[in-house]
Amino acid sequence: MFDKLESMEKRYEQLSEWLCNPDISGNPTKLRTYAKEQSDLEETVTTYRLYREAERQLEETKAMLSEKLDDEMREMVKQEVDEVSRRLEEYGNRLQVLLLPKDPNDDKNVFLEVRAAAGGEEAALFAGDLLRMYTRYAEANGWKTELIDASYTDIGGFRDATLSILGKGAYSKLKYESGAHRVQRVPTTESGGRIHTSTATVAVLPEVEDVQVEVHEKDLRIDTFCSTGPGGQSVNTTQSAVRITHLPTGLVVSCQDEKSQLKNRDKAMRVLRARLFEKYQAEQQEEQAAARKSQVGTGDRSERIRTYNFPQSRVTDHRIGLTLHRLDAVLAGDLDEIVQHLIVADQTERLSEAMEA
Structure with missing residues (x-):
């Protein structure tokens, strides 16, 4: 050493x-x-x-x-x-x-995708809560955020949304957020006061350079359409929104953030490269049986990583057994304590593996 x-x-x-x-x-x-x-x-x-x-x-x-x-x-x-x-x-x-090997993606910008899962409208509202939480956390770190694409519900939630986060070290702190997030609370539409459980999934993708993922024009189908805003507002009368389908993999990416079709296409291609990079990397890890299962989990989107319990004002990260009783602060973007515990758990696991090797 x-x-x-x-x-x-x-x-x-x-x-x-x-x-x-x-x-x-x-x-x-x-x-x-x-x-x-x-x-x-x-x-x-x-x-x-x-x-x-x-x-x-x-x-x-x-x-x-x-x-x-x-x-x-x-x-x-x-x-x-x-x-x-x-x-x-x-x-x-x-x-x-x-001296531990550094993740080559740690300093990269990220695309953070949030999708409503089980729970209908309540899951869509929770997805919106998570999106705001990450936006505020990014702002607290001095990172720039940009909503790339979003599918809204009638009562202000999100079926899915893609957020671009630009800032040094963004991936190093946010990479542990991939997985299923669960909320337990009484929905505003619930007259009987019963607690409902809903879920939303989060995927954190490092932004990759063009040279890291080769995309051929012949493998793309590009469609344009009129963009829409929350509740059907802010409808763009020109077909500036872009949807790109990667034919070999079936991956679909859309972007309607910009008024310019060219800018929307550029942003959609950045997201597509990130998704393809994640897909190819996961396949390679599976083939080599090198996907490491540690205390902070595999990062699989189906894995339940955290519960947000409103009646008890409690947040529990199931991977490391951490429980905090300050739900409001966490949802307001105060994720530092959780992130630091996850980083330490990851480092401890990797040190243990290095010593055994």
Whole structure:
């Protein structure tokens, strides 16, 4: 591990020198490439330097115990040894996590798809709640959101919706949201006060580059139609909305967000590439039997991952056994605590696998 860390530190220092070189700073392509590589290494190198400094401090502090000290000073030195030892262990654990193979999609933008499942109109309303929750979470992280496509119900819910989220690290935090979400509450249409259970599914897809998924024009059927808004409002009188069908796979993507047919086609193609990438990746993992089942689940859309219980103001993530009693805050976009627990669970599982390998 330490040989690798030494190598990473040398590379970091080399990149720092290059970025100060006028020839590099005058070349936008090289400057961007080297700056990104240095940024990717920065946290690991900084933590490694803190680890070495803690090692040095521990050695010096332990050496003091061999000197003649009065009882009060000896006790102070022992406390310092304990504190530095704790920091050293903390840095060591952090380095193990930082050296885990990074998901190549972590820094990518995402397409987040929400679909109403079991529960009729109540499921459609819940899908709308989830869409707002993710929109607010994205805003809290400084990410840009854009509604690509949506199918509305008469009472303000969504049959399905596709949200584009643009921001560094969006996929790294949202990738754990794929799966079935369940809500337990009394619908506004329920006169008897009975609690109903409804579900909505979420899929989080990393946005992929053109080169990652090859799409041939001959494999596409492109239809245009007039776009519609909530409850039939904001009807576009021109056929600017676009529906693209990928004939070999049967995947269908539509976009009606823009007034321009060309822009809608471009956005629909971005979503199609993301869906194809997910499909091909899943098939490859299945063939290689490499789909890892961890504490945070497989990410399969049919897997129930979380329950939102309104009578108890409770949110439970079933993959890690986490329960929070602040439903309103979570639905308002405060997902940080849940996301952090999921990240830690994933890292713990991967560390365990790495040690067993």
